[in-house]
Structure formats: C-alpha cells, structure tokens
Amino acid sequence: MSVIFLLLTASILIAALFLLAFLWSVKKGQYDDQQSPPVRMLFDDKPTNNNQ
Amino acid sequence: MLLLVRNQLIKICAVIVSPLIYMNAYTVSKAVTCYHCGEDCTSVVISDGRNFCCEGCKMVYAILNKNGLCDYYAISQNPGSSQRIKVRENKFAFLDDEKISAPLLNYKDAHQTFITFYIPQIHCSSCLWLLENLHKLNKGVISSKVNFEKKEVDIIFNHAAVSLRKVAELLVSIGYEPYISFSDMRKAKPRLDKSKIFKVGVAGFCFGNIMLLSFPEYLGVNAQEHNLVLLFRILNVLLSLPVFFYSASEFYISAWKGLKHGFLNIDAPIVLAVAVTFIRSLYEVFANTGGGYFDSMSGIVFFMLIGRVLQDKTYQQLSFERDYTAYFPIAVSRMNSGVQQSVALPDIRLDDTLLIHNEELVPADGILTKGQALIDYSFVTGESMPVVREMGEIIYAGGKQVGGNIELLVIKEVAQSYLTKLWNRDEMNARKKDEARSFVHILSRYFTWVVLTIAISAALYWSFNDTSKIWPAVTAVLIIACPCALLLSNTFTNGNILRILGRNHFYLRNAQAIEEIGKIDTIVFDKTGTLTTSSNHSVEYAGDAITAEMKQQIASLAAQSNHPVSRAIVNYFDAKHVLPVAAFNAVTSKGVSGIVKGDCIKIGSRQFVLEDGVTEAASSTYISVNNKLIGRFFFKNQYRDNLYKLVMQLKWKYRLAVLSGDNDGERNYLGGLFGADAAILFNQKPENKLQFIKQLQQDGYKVMMVGDGLNDAGALKQADAGIAITDSANNFTPASDGIIEAEKLPLLYRFILFCRMNKNIVITSFVVSILYNIIGIWFAVQGSLSPMIAAILMPSSSLSILLLTFGCSSIAAKVLRLNN
Structure with a gap:
C-alpha cells in the first residue's frame, strides 16, 4: 500500500520537473529559431592560428 | 500496380537520360x-x-x-x-547621430551596446557562420547571434572600441547590408505571445497524469482499498485545477469578448461544456458518488489548445501589417549651408534642402533644385518607366532616384506628403472583423440549439419517469455534445492548410484568410510588379538588319547611360566588351549620341534622333547611324512566366480585372490575354483602385486583390482577400492578408482551389464526429454515461478527427500537386 503513495509522489514530481523544464525552455526562447541551432552545432571552432 | 509500372518507366527513362544530363551539366x-x-x-x-x-x-x-x-x-x-x-560610402553616416541611432538600440550600458539588425540577405549556413564570427573581423564586436527565421542578427559590441556606424559598415563590407527603415524608429516590436504554448504544456501534463490516475478506477479497485480510490480522486481534482483555471482561460476570454460584442462564437458553448463537466465532476467526487470526468475535460482542453496553436502558426520573417514607414529610410541627408548632415525623417521641415543620392528614396514632396532627376515610381504609382523631372518640378515622396545626386526643397513634411496621406484614410485603419465571419461560428450556434433541445427533452422525459436521473442526464448531454469536435476539425484543418501553403511559399496572415480566399469570385490584378517583373525591362528591335560590329557600337554607346532603356539595349545585344565612345553627349529625357569607331550614333526619342519635329509617346526608341535611321526599339513589359496559363485557368471561374497605374501602352496585350469581359483600367491612382474594389463589393462580389506596391495598399486592405507579391529583390510588402512569392504566382489557381476545400474538409470531419456524438448522447440521455465511456469516446473522436483532417488536407494537396 504505502509503496504506492511513494511511487505516486515520485512519478508526479518527476513529471512536474519535466513540465517545468519545458516551460523554462519555451520562456528562454529555445524554440524561437528552429533553423540555426542544428546548423550551428556543426561548425567547428578552428584552433587559433598565430600565423594568420 | 499501375503506379509500379509508372515508376519503373520513370527509372528506365532516368537511366537513358542521365548521360545527357551529365553532358549538360558539363x-x-x-x-x-x-x-x-x-x-x-x-x-x-x-x-x-x-x-x-x-x-x-x-x-x-x-x-x-x-x-x-x-x-x-x-x-x-x-x-x-x-x-x-x-553601397554608397557614408550611407550609414546617420548612425553617428545619437538622436537617430538611440531608438534603434536594444540596450546600452557603460561598456556594451546591444543592437538587432535586419539583414535580408541571410539565406544559408555560411551566412550564419560568418555573421557569428564578426568578432574575428573587428575586436570591438563582443558577440553576434543570428536568428535565422527572422533574418536578424543580434550584435553586442564595445562602443568604446567601435561605433555603431562602424559595425553597420563592417556588415556592408562583407556583403550583408542591414536594412534600416523608418518603422524601426518606433521600437514597439510585437513580442511573440507564448502564453498558449504554456497553457498547452500545463494542460498536457495534467491530462496525462489524470488519465493515469483514473485507470485504476476504470479497471476496478478492491473494495478494501477505498482510501486509495479517494486519494486518486483528490489528486485528480488538484490536477484539474490548473487546467480549468489556467489552460482553459483561453476560451473564457474569447467567449467573453464575443458576448461583449453581442456575438455567440464557438467558444461560448465550449466554455459551458467545460464548466458543466468540471462542476459535475467536483460534485461527484465530494458527494462520493463517482470519479468525475476530469480526464475527458482536461483532454478536450489539451487537444483544442493544440489545434489553436497549430492554427496560429506565424511566419516570423514576414509582417502583414507594414505601412509606408517600413519602406522609407530612417534618415536622409540635409544640406545645411553647403554642409551635409543626417536628419531623421520626422525632423524634416518645410524649406529644408535634401540631398538624394542614387537609388535613394524621396521621403517628402519637394521641388527639384539641383541635378538631373530620373524618378522610378514603379512601386508607388505603378508606372513602369522612370520619369524625368526638370528643375522646378514637384517630386512626390516615395519615388526612387536613379542616376546622380539631386537636391530638392521640401514643400510638404513627411506626414503631409501625397503618399502618406493615403494611410490617413479611414479604410486604411479599419480592421476587418476576422472572428465574426467564419462559418464555424454559425454552425456551432445551430449545433448548440440542437444540443440544448436534446438536453431539455431528456430532462422532460426523466421528470415524468425518474426524477433522480434529470441531473445526470442533462449534464452528460452537455458534456458529450460540446462542439469541441467542430473546433478541433476547424483548427487542425486550418493549421495543416496554412503549413502546406507556407511550404509552397504562399504565406497567409491567419486562418480566416483561407476561408476568405475560398469565397472569392472576382480577382483584381495590379500590373506593374505583379503581372510584370519589376527588375527586368526588355526591348524588341524592329528595322534594318544590324551587323555584329554595329551591335557592339550601339551597345557601347548605350552602356554610357544609366537609363533603363539603355541598359535593356545593352542586355539585348549581350555586349561583353565596351568600345571607347568619343564626343559623348546626353540630353536629359531625349537621348544620347556619340562617336564609336568613327561612326556617329544616336539613340533616343524620335524628335532627338530624326529631328523631324514629330513627337511620339515614349514607348519606342530610335537609332540612327551617321544620321541615317536604321530602326527602333520597342520597350516591352516583361510579364511573369506562366502568366498566360494562370489567366486561362482563372478566366473560366472568376471575374478578372486589371488595375494599372501605368499608361495604356499594354492595353492590347492585356485585352487579348484577359478577354473582353475583364475590366482593364489604366492610369489608376491609389484612391481609384480602392474605390474600384469598394464598388465591386457593393455590387455583391467577393474580391481578391493581387498587388505589390504602395499604390495597391489601399486596395489590398479593402479587398476581402488582399495578396501581396514579394520578389527577392524587394523586401517590402504592404499590409495584406497573404504574401506570395513571385515565382509561385502561376500556382495561384491551385492555391485558391485548395483554400476552397478547407470548408469541405471541416464539414466532413464534423459529420464524422457527430457519429461519435450520437453514440455518446445515446448513453447520456439514459443517464448512464460512465466516465470510462466518456474517456474512450473523447480521445478516439479527437484522434480520428485529427487523422481525418490531416489526411484529407494532405491528399487534397497531393491532388493539386502542391507537395514539394
């Protein structure tokens, strides 16, 4: 019996955590520009070359 | 089977053809x-x-x-x-002026300045990479971040090390000239409304959990575990609170707005159903008679919100609300006792002397005082040829100077100018009542009456038989038969259609525009820039045969002049090398002459070339070599590709009309193309266009206006569906209901057909959902609607509507070959 109470609280808390993560990411504008992030992550940062 | 055979054939053809393609590529x-x-x-x-x-x-x-x-x-x-x-040097000199640049900045502190530039050239990952590496080009730039969808770059720079002007010039130097317009002065940019997304998130979370917590009760819990059931119910109540009070508020607001205007929209019966469900469920839980319908309620709210979000798809890079301020520059050069200085547009006063450079806009009506004015009004009035203005003549605002610098004396301030006044008319500020026009609201009203009748009949029946069942029967009917299915089918269909059209580069302002386009029976076109391309002028030659050498001579002379006809002649002869021209002489608005390889060549009007005293309309350009006429060029409007096909398709179903601000040089061609029934009017001022549309509407026609320029702005606004055309060359479109990319114009007929299907799809899926409703009502009127049946009916009807609408609209797109 009591284990169900524990599991219930845990499951709802975890779900709520994901909800908060979602709301936070929307608020921070992570979905505002859906085209550049997938391209941006493929750019390599060249090691800075002193000769240039 | 047939499809298979066809595919095989295509493959075989591809094998045969591919070497040819390679050769071509080579x-x-x-x-x-x-x-x-x-x-x-x-x-x-x-x-x-x-x-x-x-x-x-x-x-x-x-x-x-x-x-x-x-x-x-x-x-x-x-x-x-x-x-x-x-790009002209000093073009961004105005950014040195604090007063002009201050409204452009996002934020400024002691060390850093934050600014957002709109850069129309952004189009690929290279652009993204380069613009985010600005700090490597100039140490003063701290960071830069591109928003690809908005075509904007946010730049943070150290203003002690580099000025705003230098940053703009840095962008110019790498080929990304920022577009700064007068409208940037008013910094109130609409923020993206994210509240609906939040509401969907919360509703989804609550819906999922309530569903999970309701399962035990549906599946049967042991009688000893009574406490557990109570716990599940209490948790459900708690989880339903955010749905009822927060997520569903979207519908309360909209329903209340409708009621305030004396209009019963579709949200009103939905609010009623949601409220009844919530209250009955609360009652059941606290009276300990049942588990309530919390899962059905939150599920409905969740799905309806998703539909709304889909339907509200916005195109960040497009604006449907632009007025002339987005077309005007933010500042121009003013001559102050011989010294150039930048002045912001609102600060231009009467009697100021403005200096207008090549390719710059005239911001206020003025009198030409210095220089040769060749003004391109194509965007403002629809005249396809630039107009020559002599000293002392009035130049109206909105024209673009082509050629050298000119100076003009301001006779009207910007706000009083000819062009600006158009926006002060009432029609321009009247908003279309979008919401009240959709057929969905009318349908929902009938639906509501039917549902209420059923509920009352059920109540009457039970009042004679078993009074204890009145309350469950009535509430169950209201719960099960809320018009949410109608709302769902409408929003999901609209959302998918908007998306498919968007993929085909036809962007609509909102879902209502789909319905309006479906209803039209008359289409009015603008000519310049809409039926014709604005960039390419072409000429046709008639006269004696010309040798290759002579071609080169003529082209070399023409290359000396900036006039569009001269440039068209250069293109026509495809001249690669320019020969030196001696004794070059240009007479404004007449023509040019010069000696090329020992031959005296003249290009220009009849009067200029033949000197026989006959004046002719400017549509042809004469050419003489050593004073002997050899032929003439006809200036031709360059019509868009596939226009003929489009007009042929439209002609059978729609009344067509052409309104042009240009002269009637193209009357014969357009008359032949559009047929005798079409009204083709020339020399139309912006007010005339607006009046023409208004007249058609008063005669009971539903009008679509297709236009591009500022002169169409009034007509676009007045029309039931105003569609603006955008060229890659031009990043301004006047306020409209839809924006179509120029090369997609030939698809207009199919777009219209697609929009017409919208209503059919909505009604079809609505009918299907009514079947579910009948099953539900069957249980409801008997007062035996168990939460489990509701919980099965609700998601399955929602899902089938979702599949049906998406499927139907995608199939329709396929049939119309709109998938790419």
Whole structure:
C-alpha cells in the first residue's frame, strides 16, 4: 500500500520537473529559431592560428 | 500496380537520360561563375586564381581571406550575394547621430551596446557562420547571434572600441547590408505571445497524469482499498485545477469578448461544456458518488489548445501589417549651408534642402533644385518607366532616384506628403472583423440549439419517469455534445492548410484568410510588379538588319547611360566588351549620341534622333547611324512566366480585372490575354483602385486583390482577400492578408482551389464526429454515461478527427500537386 503513495509522489514530481523544464525552455526562447541551432552545432571552432 | 509500372518507366527513362544530363551539366559548368555569389561573370575579375563577377565580390573575398574566414566558402557553395551595386560610402553616416541611432538600440550600458539588425540577405549556413564570427573581423564586436527565421542578427559590441556606424559598415563590407527603415524608429516590436504554448504544456501534463490516475478506477479497485480510490480522486481534482483555471482561460476570454460584442462564437458553448463537466465532476467526487470526468475535460482542453496553436502558426520573417514607414529610410541627408548632415525623417521641415543620392528614396514632396532627376515610381504609382523631372518640378515622396545626386526643397513634411496621406484614410485603419465571419461560428450556434433541445427533452422525459436521473442526464448531454469536435476539425484543418501553403511559399496572415480566399469570385490584378517583373525591362528591335560590329557600337554607346532603356539595349545585344565612345553627349529625357569607331550614333526619342519635329509617346526608341535611321526599339513589359496559363485557368471561374497605374501602352496585350469581359483600367491612382474594389463589393462580389506596391495598399486592405507579391529583390510588402512569392504566382489557381476545400474538409470531419456524438448522447440521455465511456469516446473522436483532417488536407494537396 504505502509503496504506492511513494511511487505516486515520485512519478508526479518527476513529471512536474519535466513540465517545468519545458516551460523554462519555451520562456528562454529555445524554440524561437528552429533553423540555426542544428546548423550551428556543426561548425567547428578552428584552433587559433598565430600565423594568420 | 499501375503506379509500379509508372515508376519503373520513370527509372528506365532516368537511366537513358542521365548521360545527357551529365553532358549538360558539363557544358554549363564551363561558363564562368563568380566564386563569391555564383552569378555568371560577364567581365571577369581574377584574384588568387578565383573568378569574381565584380570588384565588390572580390573585395568581400579579400577581407575574408585576410582574416582567415574563408571557411565561409567551404560551408555552402557561392554563398554570397552579388555586390555589383555598390553601397554608397557614408550611407550609414546617420548612425553617428545619437538622436537617430538611440531608438534603434536594444540596450546600452557603460561598456556594451546591444543592437538587432535586419539583414535580408541571410539565406544559408555560411551566412550564419560568418555573421557569428564578426568578432574575428573587428575586436570591438563582443558577440553576434543570428536568428535565422527572422533574418536578424543580434550584435553586442564595445562602443568604446567601435561605433555603431562602424559595425553597420563592417556588415556592408562583407556583403550583408542591414536594412534600416523608418518603422524601426518606433521600437514597439510585437513580442511573440507564448502564453498558449504554456497553457498547452500545463494542460498536457495534467491530462496525462489524470488519465493515469483514473485507470485504476476504470479497471476496478478492491473494495478494501477505498482510501486509495479517494486519494486518486483528490489528486485528480488538484490536477484539474490548473487546467480549468489556467489552460482553459483561453476560451473564457474569447467567449467573453464575443458576448461583449453581442456575438455567440464557438467558444461560448465550449466554455459551458467545460464548466458543466468540471462542476459535475467536483460534485461527484465530494458527494462520493463517482470519479468525475476530469480526464475527458482536461483532454478536450489539451487537444483544442493544440489545434489553436497549430492554427496560429506565424511566419516570423514576414509582417502583414507594414505601412509606408517600413519602406522609407530612417534618415536622409540635409544640406545645411553647403554642409551635409543626417536628419531623421520626422525632423524634416518645410524649406529644408535634401540631398538624394542614387537609388535613394524621396521621403517628402519637394521641388527639384539641383541635378538631373530620373524618378522610378514603379512601386508607388505603378508606372513602369522612370520619369524625368526638370528643375522646378514637384517630386512626390516615395519615388526612387536613379542616376546622380539631386537636391530638392521640401514643400510638404513627411506626414503631409501625397503618399502618406493615403494611410490617413479611414479604410486604411479599419480592421476587418476576422472572428465574426467564419462559418464555424454559425454552425456551432445551430449545433448548440440542437444540443440544448436534446438536453431539455431528456430532462422532460426523466421528470415524468425518474426524477433522480434529470441531473445526470442533462449534464452528460452537455458534456458529450460540446462542439469541441467542430473546433478541433476547424483548427487542425486550418493549421495543416496554412503549413502546406507556407511550404509552397504562399504565406497567409491567419486562418480566416483561407476561408476568405475560398469565397472569392472576382480577382483584381495590379500590373506593374505583379503581372510584370519589376527588375527586368526588355526591348524588341524592329528595322534594318544590324551587323555584329554595329551591335557592339550601339551597345557601347548605350552602356554610357544609366537609363533603363539603355541598359535593356545593352542586355539585348549581350555586349561583353565596351568600345571607347568619343564626343559623348546626353540630353536629359531625349537621348544620347556619340562617336564609336568613327561612326556617329544616336539613340533616343524620335524628335532627338530624326529631328523631324514629330513627337511620339515614349514607348519606342530610335537609332540612327551617321544620321541615317536604321530602326527602333520597342520597350516591352516583361510579364511573369506562366502568366498566360494562370489567366486561362482563372478566366473560366472568376471575374478578372486589371488595375494599372501605368499608361495604356499594354492595353492590347492585356485585352487579348484577359478577354473582353475583364475590366482593364489604366492610369489608376491609389484612391481609384480602392474605390474600384469598394464598388465591386457593393455590387455583391467577393474580391481578391493581387498587388505589390504602395499604390495597391489601399486596395489590398479593402479587398476581402488582399495578396501581396514579394520578389527577392524587394523586401517590402504592404499590409495584406497573404504574401506570395513571385515565382509561385502561376500556382495561384491551385492555391485558391485548395483554400476552397478547407470548408469541405471541416464539414466532413464534423459529420464524422457527430457519429461519435450520437453514440455518446445515446448513453447520456439514459443517464448512464460512465466516465470510462466518456474517456474512450473523447480521445478516439479527437484522434480520428485529427487523422481525418490531416489526411484529407494532405491528399487534397497531393491532388493539386502542391507537395514539394
């Protein structure tokens, strides 16, 4: 019996955590520009070359 | 089977044809293209063994090469935009003026300045990469971040090390000229409304958990575990609170707004159903008679919100609300006792002397006092040819100077100008009542009456038989038969149609525009810039045969002049090398003459070339060699590709009309194309166009206006569906209900057919959902609607509506060949 109470609280808390993560990411504008992030992550940062 | 055979045939054909294609590709690749912009090079500039079409492209390459940013060319091929037209030096001098630049800034503190530039050239991953590496080009730039969808770059720079003007000029130097317009002065940019997304998130979370917590009760819990059931119910109540009070508030607000205007929209019966469900469920839980319908309620709210979000798809890079301020520059040069200074548009006063450079806009009505004015009004009035203005003549605001610098004396301030006044008319500020017009609301009202009748009949029946069942029966009917299915089918269909049209580069302002386009029966076109292309002028030659050498001579002379006809002649002869011209003489608005390779050549009007005293309309240009007439050029409007086909398709179903601000030189051609029934009017002022649309509407027609320029703005606003055309060359479109990319104009007929299908799809899926409703009501009127049946019916009806609407609209798109 009591284990169900524990599991219930845990499951709802975890779900709520994901909800908060979602709301936070929307608020921070992570979905505002859906085209550049997938391209941006493929750019390599060249090691800075002193000769240039 | 047939499909298989067809596919095989295509494959076989492909095998046969592919060597041919390769050969083609080979011959094409031999043509020299610019390493920077990928355009064909007519005159090649070589640097580092690479070909460039012009000095501008080479310059950009040189800068990037020097700073080790040549990865730019590796990420995508020929990523640049052509630099053939040079940006004037000092063009951004106005940014040095604090008063002008201050409203443009996002934020400024002691060390850093934050600014957002709109850069229309952003189009590929190379652009993204380069613009985010600005700090490598100038140490003063701290960071830069591109928003690809908005085509904007946010730049943070250290204003002690580099000025705003220098940042703008840095962007220009690498080929990304920021577009700064008068409308940027009013910094109130609409923020993206994210509240609906939040509401969907919360509703989804609650819906999922309530569903989970309701399962035990549906599946049967042991009688000993009574406490557990109670716990589940209490948790459900708690989880339903945010749905009822927060997520569903979307519908309360909309329903209340409707009621305030005396209009019963679809949200009103939905609010009623949601409220009844919530109250009955609360009652059941606290009276300990049942588990309530919390899962059905939150599920409905969740699905309806998703539909709304889908339907509200916005195109960030487009604006449907632009007025003339987005077309005007933010500042111009004013002459102050011989010294140039920048002045913001609102600060232009009467009797100021303005200096207008090549390719710049005239911001206020004025009198020409210095220089040769050749004003391109194509965007403002629809005249396809630039107009020559003599000293002392009035130049109206909105025209673009082509050629050298001119000076003019302001006679009307910006707000009083001819062009600006159009926006002060009532029609321009009247908002269309979008919401009240959809057929969905009317349908929902009938639906509500039917549902209420059923509920009352059920109540009457039970009041004679078993009074204890009145309350469950009535509430169950209201719960099960809420018009949410109608709302769902409408929003999901609209959302999918908007998306498919968007993929085909036809962007609509909102879902209501789909319905309006479906209803139209009359289409009015603008000519200049809509039926014709605004950039390419073409000429046709009639007269004696010309030798290759003579062609070169004529083209060399024509190349000396900036007039569009001269440039069209150069293009016509495809001249690669320009011969030296001696004794060059240009007479404004008449023609040019000069000696090329010993022959005296004249190009110009009849009066100028033949000197026989006969004046003619400016549509043809004469050519003489050594005072002997050899032929003439006819100036032709360049119509868009596939226009003929489009007009043929539209002609059968719609009343067509053409309104042009231009002269009637094209009357015969357009008359032949559009047929005798179509009204074709020339020399139309913006007010005339607006009145014409109004008259049609008063006669009971539903009008679509297709236009591009500021002169169409009034008509676009007045029309039931105003569609603006956008060229890549032009990044301004007047306020409209939809924006279509120019090369997609030939698809207009199919777009309209697609919009017409919208209503059919909505009604079909609504009928299907009524079947579910009948099953539900069957249980409801008997007062035996168990939460489990509701919980099965609700998601299954929602899902089938979802599949049906998406399926139908995608099939419709396929049938109309709109999938790409």
